[in-house]
Structures are given as C-alpha cells and as structure tokens.
Amino acid sequence: MRLALIAPWVVRPPIIGGLQIRFYQLQCLLARLAGAQGLAIWDLRDGGPVSLERAPLSDPQRPELAAFVPPRGVRALGLRLCHLWPGYVASSLANQRRRLLDWLRQEQISHVVLVHPYASELAPALKRRGLRVFIDCHNVESELALQLAELAGSPREAEEARLRHLVFRRRERRCFPAADEVWLPSEEDVCRQRQVCGPSAAVHWRVIPNALDLRQYEPPRASTSGELAAEESFDIVYPAEFGYGPNVEAAALLSGRILPAVRRRCPQARLVLVGRDRYGLVSCLRREPEVVVTDTVPDVRPYLARAAVVPVPLRHGSGTRYKILEALALERAVVTTPRGAEGLALRDGEHALIRELEDFEEAIVTLLRDQRLAHQLGRNGRRLVEERYSWEALEPQLRAALAAHNGLGQQGQSGAC
Template identity: 35%
Template structure:
C-alpha cells in the first residue's frame, strides 16, 4: 500500500507513549508498505527529531511552525487561551491548526495517489483538506485516546472561572471529536473501552476495531535487575504532559508523606522529559525526591526500582508505561485510571489504589516484603508476555485498513 501518515510532530525523541506506539507500528508497516509521513516541527529539537523519520517512513515532509521562546510561549499560551474564548474549536485543537500543513497536504494529494490516509490522533483534523476527501482514498483516524474524556476529567473538581473554562473546553472537545471522528471512513481505537465510548456514547458507526498495546519484552529484559539498599519508588512519563504533572504532584503531596513517615530513607525518582519548574523544584525540597529530566535510556532506572507508581487521575487510551514496567519485572502500583484499558488483574499483576492512604499502604507493602513484590512482578512478567508483539499489533492495524480499502 501507499500510505499517507499525518501527525502534528515528529516521533523522536521517543519519550511519549503515543509516539512510541506509532513508532513501533510504523516500523513494521514500513517494512511492507510505502509510508509518506507528513508532520509539523516547532523548534530545533523537533527539526532534529524529524531527521530520524527514515526509521519509519519511505519519505517525509514537514510544515515548520516556529515556537516562541519559553517565556514568550507562556504569554502566547495565555493570549491564545483568551482568544480561544470566542472560537468554536477547543484550544487543544486550535493550537495545532496550520495553514502550512493544510497546503502541504493539498499539494501531496495532488501530486501522488495514495491507498490510505491516516490521521494520527485527532489534532491534525483541523488542518486536513476536507474539500479533497471525496476525490481521495479512504481516511482513517487512529485515536490513541478519547480526547473528550481527558477534558471531562480535567474539568472535575474545578471551581469558579477555572471550572467555567474547563467545562467549556470539555464541551467543545466532545462536539469536535464526535463531529470530526464521524467524517473519517474508519476509526481505530487502542482499547475496548475507548471503542465502546466511540460506538455507544458518540454513536459512531465507523469504528473499525482495536489495535492492542504491544511491548518489546526482550528489550526491557536485556539489562540485569539491580537492587539498591535505598528503597526506590519510581514514576516514568513525559513531564510536559498535564496528566503526568498532576499525578506526580498528587503523589508527592498526599501519598509520599505517608510513605516517608514509615520509611524515611525511601527515595522517589521522577524520570521523564521536560519537567516544568514546579516538578524540578521537588528535587530541592528535602523530601528524598530525584527529578532526572530526559534520560538516554529508561531501563537502568526501571531495572533498579523497587516499585513503579502510576498515580494518574486524568487520561485516556492505554498506558504503555505499565506494560514496560511489567516487562522490566518491577511491581506496579496504579490508580484505576492509570491502568485503564489494559488487561491486568488487581492483586495478581498490579496493585490498584485510588486514595492516598490505600496507595501508600500498597507501596509500603511492596517495599517491606520483597518476596511479595517479586511474586507480583513474576505474575506480571508472565502476563505481559501474552499481549501482541508490536509486529502482531501492526498486522491487526493493517488488516483493518485493508478491509476498509476493499469495502471502499
């Protein structure tokens, strides 16, 4: 097939769950098909990341939308958020709208014939050449999350003007997601729950199926397991993602004091790219917290941790970080939202807790009883060997797309 794949950013550096999922799927699809990747770059880091596109595509084309400096970006964000009040689009979508990307896609569709167009995430939808759709190939939306669910959870608990703003964004995202998802010829979800929401709550009749989450077991088992005399609790995830920042802050403020009261020597390590100032400040708070920022390889941290926590209260789709921790044979304590969409059992593969007290109790249970943690990790490793490999997941993705093409 000749596939036109569209995303709002390069995949590298491979530090975000959605980018990792796309990379592994495209890496396998690229072995059998001609993939043209069209994306956007915003700064020098993304321009450098775009140079890696040969790893997952036959050719790539980029619309460059320069990003402001960090200080100016904060003011532009506030100005954009205020300007968005008068718009019908959710701000999370409008900030990615690009006439450069639109014109680039119009040119590519005129120049080449493709068998399939893939929108990776919902965000490119505002810049797609919808006027050309009837003359083009089948269009597929690859949805890594239910975006409106994320905004619904972000709006919960807000009060005053903040509540009104988040509720407005929630409603706009729901309208946008339902409307634009229905315009695609097919929608692919990443979990059964997401697929159910698309079908039953959004009344979409074009859901093609579910692309399961994979994991590279050999990769995470390739380094030896290490143990420190200091009990180590770890969080891993991109720290430029609101849900991760919210989860880490909640854990530090409500759970970590309970853990330290019983185990003062314990260390909490936050591993993830671009931590904001509020997260960086935790490293100098005197509470035994390390903030690494971007690391070249997450495996040494994973294989040296006693327990991985996934204290997410906001999110959607599936969390690759849980499967990666399971593959590295590290016990996991997660909220129910953190483990959403994954086929894991509480008490056998992971420990699930939603309150600060329950989360602290389960973290301490693993730290105090290494034999229990090892048994939990062993069951998790056995379970994570069952899910599809990335090659099998790519085949499921391909089969769904081929079926759509044949029907079209």
C-alpha cells in the same frame, strides 16, 4: 495499497512520554506494513513530507503546533470559538492543506492514517477524494479536556480547558463519521468515545492497543548470586511527562501524602520522579535524598530497571498507560489505581496491585518488604506484555484493520524501524 501517515511530528529517540511512544509505534509498524513502497509521512510541524531514513527530523523539544497553543486573551477565545464552526480548519493545517492534498495525489496514496486531534479535520476532505481514512486517537480528547478543567490552576486555565472540550467534541462528532475506522487504545476508550459521538453516529471503532518493541526492554539480569540487580533498591520510581496535569497531580500525591507514610515504615525508601518537567511543575517537590526530581533524562529504562516499585496513582486521564507497560516489560512491580489500570488486561494480585489511593501506602510497603511477591508480579506482567502489548502482538491487528478496507493482504515487509 499505498500508505501515508499524517502526524504532528516525526518522533526519534529519545522519546518523551506516552504520546510520543504511541506516535513512534505507529511510524514503525506502519512502515513495516507498507512493504517495499515504504511509508509516506507528512510532518505537520515541519510542513512537508519527510523520510524515516533521514535524521534528525522534528525535535521533540520544539514548541507544540501553533494551532494548539493559541495566544491568550480575547484573540485566544476567538480562535477557539472559530473551531466550533463546521468546516473550520486550524490555521497551521489550512496553510498546508493544498500542498498536502497535491502530495497525496502525486504519491498515489490510497490509505491515510490521521493522528487526532492534530490532523483529524482532514478526514472529510480526504474521503471526498476517495481515500481510505483511519483516525488514530491516543485519548478521548474531549473527555480529557473536561478532566483537565478540574485540575486547572486558575479560572482562565479552566475556561480554556472547557473551550477545548467544545472544540474537540465538535471535531470528533463531525470528522470521525467520515473515517473508515477510528482507532482507540482500549475498549473503555471506545465506550467513552461512542458516548461523545452519540449512539447513532455511523463510526467503525477498532481497538488498537498501545504496545512496546520488547527488543528495547530487557529485564535486569540475575547476578551471580541469583539475586536480581534491583533487589537492594528501595527506589519508588514514577516516570512521567510532567507537563501533563494528571501526572503532576500524581507526583504531588506521591511526594506529599504517600511517601511520608511509607518512610515511617521503610525509612530507606525514596521517591524518584523521572521525566521532562518543562514548566517546572514538580521541581518544587525535590527534597533530596528522599525525593529526587531528574527532569529530562536520555533514557528512562535504567531508572525503571532499578525500581523496587513503580506506583501509578492516577485519578484523572485516559489513554496510553505506557508507564505501566514499560515497568511490566522490565519485570518491575506496579501499584496502580482502578483508573490507572483502565484499558489494560491487568488482574489484581497477578500482574499488579490495584488499589484505591487510601491503600497505596500499604501496597507499596508490602512490595518493598516482600521481594518474592514483587518479582512474581514483574514476571507475570512481562508475560502479559509479550502476549497482549508487544509489537509482535499488535502488527497483525494493524494489518487486519488496513486489509479490511481494500488492504494489504500478506505483502507487508520489515520497514525502516
């Protein structure tokens, strides 16, 4: 087997947001499974093959792919509607298609992993050439677009989100049946995606959960007095990519509604919003010392390690949930909504506190005051990540997926990551 990954860009630390963590997970684990031949990667943003041994590659600060940030106005509408025609390939992909296909042939690729929605349009063409095709999804994109339409700040944004829904729905219905397998992060996502594609669609679904390299997540050490380093902290830390609507909504809820209620009972509490705010959507929430907005940081882990509580008050969105996994990996106490917990094997009161928004204040105050409960939730959460959401747990699942289609057997070796 000769394995290739076609991705929107190659990720290198610092990694920003769950989307990039998912990409990085794919890069590293597929590189391990590719064995001595190595993983072949085509970077759509750079428009050519790249090597994991070479650095630096694509810059996560650069703009998104042109196909996904079209011009505004009538031309934007025309481009989006063009996507609805069968066989349409986005211009950024069409310009590379011939070179990419030639490269796949020269490299003697047999198995290809395509990242949706950026590369999934290639699935029918690759299957016609006899390749084994796997599509990796970090969200149910068509459904998410409808949710983002509800959060839109203007009628134009709402209309663009609805058009994006139509684009992605057609792409999913047309391209997913062409793949050997379609991978999603959870059973809940599989159920939603199956509804989008229709019950009669001949699609082989597989759950490939999100996972962490736990070598990079060492819980805070106990001090000489036996107390945890984060014990004196009253930080309520929300790490997120704040260019994403559901995360902005959650930050506004925490700052405007939840934190004031918490501070009436725990005056020492402060909210720390950690993550890139490239559009300035949460900078307006800053009111130090009680609300700190960091913008981009080189590493989110020190902020999480000092957190007394990590709240995730999501009402919209689907997919990665990496902020919860990272918090649990560092043995932090998590409060989240039923929506935020979807797709993760969390049990309320054992791994996290799962509450509706109206009960968030009480849950956060409980954890700020009851450090024993907070520590117990953190320890249980860490064990859950080790068992279900670590690279060690995920690697056999990826191996099985590839081996099921003229695959890998037991030949995988450690790769570039």
